[in-house]
Amino acid sequence: MSAKVLLVGGTQFIGHHIASALLSAGHRVALLHRGQHKNDLGPKAEEILCDWHDEKEMRERLKKRSFDAVVHCICFTESEAALSYKLFADRCAHFIYFSTAAVYLMNPEVHPPYREEDALREPAQSYLGSEKFSYGVNKRKTDLFFLLRHSRNGFPSTILRLPVVVGPRDYTGRLAAYLHRVRDGKPVLMPDGGHNAWGFLAAEDIGQAVLGVMKNKKTHGKVYNLAQREAISLRSLVLALGRLTGNHPCLVDIPSIHLLKTRLGIGFSPLSSSHHVLLDCSAAQRDFGFTPTPFLSWLKGFTDAFKKDGGRDLFRSTRSLEVEVAQEFLKERFPY
């Protein structure tokens, strides 16, 4: 049966994929956003233009409306969680919100593959005041708010926890940065050999997961990790990009400690990490049959799309310095 779904956000990346999946499955979708990012789905999706932080305007716009599900793409802090509860608790039969794998990276005593309950462990004190970890700290508090509202007030919420999401419309440019480097034929720096592992998630799989949890009461009050099954190191990823595009990347392994002493630092390599970000997805598989797109399948789709329209490298500002640092490093290591 067709459901009425309100998507808070929905016109950029993840939200767009969810809206497409919902519409394809025959549901009615309203996109609530400010109008700064265009709705490319046309009149099939209703648009409600409003800043969702404006409580008065939101009440006015939503008036007496109610929804089978509210899918919130842009809730990041505990106070935003409290506002969401105020705005939507009496207005929806199911509330779905997106958390992040960053909630697992603040306690050195938890190890990958991460299970949903690992985020219940308190972050180590040193992470709490750090700007670098504020995204994960705030998302964790947001998750806890919704879990508590479910256990105390029966708020029918489901949390979908995402790792790095990849696919068409990805505005972060993280994966594309490596493809630009593989294709320009110049040295590709691999901080610490690029041995850190990722379990990515194809953006299209999020739409399928939303369809899987919607109207599934078993998922209320629960958190679900979503990710591909494969653990892929940054190094293997770059080599696979080379194979799929017919390039032979010249990888230069370089200690991050060395990079940090140069003007370059390590920010140029957005998928370098001191963690292995791998999620255990058995709960999603068990409760709603989550079946992720295999790594090589989505990567092929990504490289095919890139061949047609590579777009701009969002990390291009450091490219010439990367090459300079690689050449100097190789000269120091192999002077003859």
Ligand SMILES: NC(=O)c1ccc[n+]([C@@H]2O[C@H](COP(=O)([O-])OP(=O)(O)OC[C@H]3O[C@@H](n4cnc5c(N)ncnc54)[C@H](OP(=O)(O)O)[C@@H]3O)[C@@H](O)[C@H]2O)c1
């Ligand atoms: N990308 C990843 O790898 C990744 C990983 C883990 C978790 N996540 C989670 O995914 C979610 C974000 O996904 P996304 O950015 O791709 O979602 P999206 O829904 O596709 O894009 C953001 C939407 O929010 C709207 N928006 C922004 N500020 C607004 C406001 N104040 N009021 C109303 N609408 C507003 C934007 O449109 P307007 O500008 O027109 O308002 C746009 O439609 C976050 O919860 C994030 O934590 C992402």
